[in-house]
Amino acid sequence: MERKLGEQIIREIRRDRDYLDDAPVIEYLNTFGGTLLSAFPEARGEAGYDFFFFAVRDPMINAFALPGGFIGVHSALLLAAQNESELASVLAHEIGHVSQRHIARMLGKQRQDALIPLASLVLAALAARSSPDASTALLMGGQGMAIQRQLNFSRDAEREADRVGLSIMKEAGFDTSGMVSFFGRLQTATRAYNDSAPAYLRSHPLTTERIADIQARTRDMRYRQRADSLDFHLIRARVRVLQDLTPQGLLDAVGALDMQAQGKTRNQLAAAKYGLAFAALKQGNPDKAQELLQQAVAATQGPAAPIQNVNFTNLAIDIKLAQGKAADALKEADAARAKFPLSRGIARQYADSLIAAGRLDDAVAYLRDQAQLYRQEPQLQDQLAKAYAAQGKQALQHLALAESYALNGALPAAMDQLGIARRAPDASFYDQSLIDARERDWKAQWRDQMKEGQKEKL
Structure with a gap:
C-alpha cells in the first residue's frame, strides 16, 4: 500500500x-x-x-x-x-x-x-x-x-x-x-x-x-576528507540554469556562472563553463554553446582531449542536434551508448538522433525494444509517437501517445488518444484489437480510481 x-x-x-x-x-x-x-x-x-x-x-x-x-x-x-x-x-x-x-x-x-x-x-x-x-x-x-x-x-x-x-x-x-x-x-x-x-x-x-x-x-567520529566528483559541480551548474528558464532567469544564471568562472579550482571553472554552454543552448545559440563546452572539457581534460564525462557527452549531443548536424549527433550518441551503457539519457538521445537523421525504421525498432525493457518510461512512448508521426502512421502514433498518458496516470487523456487511433484510416485489425484490449484495461483502472475517490468522500 x-x-x-x-x-x-x-x-x-x-x-x-x-x-x-x-x-x-x-x-x-x-x-x-x-x-x-x-x-x-x-x-x-x-x-x-x-x-x-x-x-x-x-x-x-x-x-x-x-x-x-x-x-x-x-x-x-x-x-x-x-x-x-x-x-x-x-x-x-x-x-x-x-x-x-x-x-x-x-x-x-x-x-x-x-x-x-x-x-x-x-x-x-x-x-x-x-x-x-x-x-x-x-x-x-x-x-x-x-x-x-x-x-x-x-x-x-x-x-x-x-x-x-x-x-x-x-x-x-x-x-x-x-x-x-x-x-x-x-x-x-x-x-x-x-x-x-x-x-x-x-x-x-x-x-x-x-x-x-x-x-x-x-564528535567521536573520525574526520574523512572526500573529494567531490566533477559531476556534482556540473549538475549544480545545470540546475542553476534549469531553476528559471525565463529570459531574465537565464540572464541571472549566466551572471552567477560568470562569477563562478573566476574560481580557482578546475572543477569550478569546468562547471561554470558547462553551465554557460547549457544556458547558451537554452537561449538558442548552439554555436556559442559548442565553444563554451570545449572550454569546459579543456579545463578538466586538457585541450583537444576526447570527452570522457557523461554530462559533457550529453550536452555535446544536444548541441549537435540543435545545430542540425544529425549525422554527427548520431555518431557521437552511438559511441556514447557503448561508453555509458547504463545512461538512460544517452539511450534516449540515440533515438532522437536516429529520428533527426531520418532513419525512422531503425528508430522505431530501437524504441520498441527499449519500451519492452523499460516499461515505466513515458519518454520512450513520446519518442515512438514522434517517429510514427514522421512515418505518417497515425494509428500507431496515437497508440504510443495513449501509452505515454497512461504511464503518467492521465487515463482519460489516454482513452481519448485510443479513440483517435481507432478512427485513424491506417488502423489495422491488429491495431484495433490492441486498442480494444487497452481500453478495457484502462476503463477498469479508471473505475477503481473513481471508487477510491468515492470512498474518500464518504
Whole structure:
C-alpha cells in the first residue's frame, strides 16, 4: 500500500510543470543515492524498497520522502549544498525516514483508505507556489487537516532518521560533519520561510536541540576528507540554469556562472563553463554553446582531449542536434551508448538522433525494444509517437501517445488518444484489437480510481 501511494503521488508530481524531467539531473541523483544505499544495504528496510530520487524546481532549501521509497530534492537544495557530503547528509536522512517506515507507522492505526487523501496534500503543496489561496482551500477540509497533523514528524522520528542517516554517511565514506553544517544552514533558511504548504513537505523542524544531538553523535567520529566528483559541480551548474528558464532567469544564471568562472579550482571553472554552454543552448545559440563546452572539457581534460564525462557527452549531443548536424549527433550518441551503457539519457538521445537523421525504421525498432525493457518510461512512448508521426502512421502514433498518458496516470487523456487511433484510416485489425484490449484495461483502472475517490468522500 505504501508503494501504491508513493506511485500515485509521484505521477501527480511528474505532471507538475516544476518537476525537473531532466535526464542528467535524475541520473546523477539516483547514482548518488545508489552509492549511499550500496554502502548500507539495510537502509532499504524490511520492505526492500526500490528507491527513486528526483528533483523539483523550488526556491526553498528542502527535501522530502514519500511512501514507498520516493525521495524528492528541491533545486535550491542542490544549489545550497557546498559539497557532496552535505548533499549526502540530506539524502541519507530522507532514506532513514523511508527505511524506518515513519509514515506507515504513524498511519498504521488508520484504515487503508485513509492513505489515499495524502495525495491531495502533495497537490496542495504544488499549488501553493502559483496560488496560495487555492492551496489553502485544498487544505482546509477536516480530513485534510487531520492527515496533516498525522504527518508532523515527531522528534523521536527525526532523531531516528538522523541516526540512520549518520550510519549511512559513515559507511559510504562521507564526512559526517556535513550533516551538522548543512542542517544548520537549513535551520537558518527555514526561519525566514513561510508558506501555506503542508508541514510534511516543508523543511523538517530542525531544532537547536536536534542539531546539538547530531554534533554529539559526530564528535567521536573520525574526520574523512572526500573529494567531490566533477559531476556534482556540473549538475549544480545545470540546475542553476534549469531553476528559471525565463529570459531574465537565464540572464541571472549566466551572471552567477560568470562569477563562478573566476574560481580557482578546475572543477569550478569546468562547471561554470558547462553551465554557460547549457544556458547558451537554452537561449538558442548552439554555436556559442559548442565553444563554451570545449572550454569546459579543456579545463578538466586538457585541450583537444576526447570527452570522457557523461554530462559533457550529453550536452555535446544536444548541441549537435540543435545545430542540425544529425549525422554527427548520431555518431557521437552511438559511441556514447557503448561508453555509458547504463545512461538512460544517452539511450534516449540515440533515438532522437536516429529520428533527426531520418532513419525512422531503425528508430522505431530501437524504441520498441527499449519500451519492452523499460516499461515505466513515458519518454520512450513520446519518442515512438514522434517517429510514427514522421512515418505518417497515425494509428500507431496515437497508440504510443495513449501509452505515454497512461504511464503518467492521465487515463482519460489516454482513452481519448485510443479513440483517435481507432478512427485513424491506417488502423489495422491488429491495431484495433490492441486498442480494444487497452481500453478495457484502462476503463477498469479508471473505475477503481473513481471508487477510491468515492470512498474518500464518504
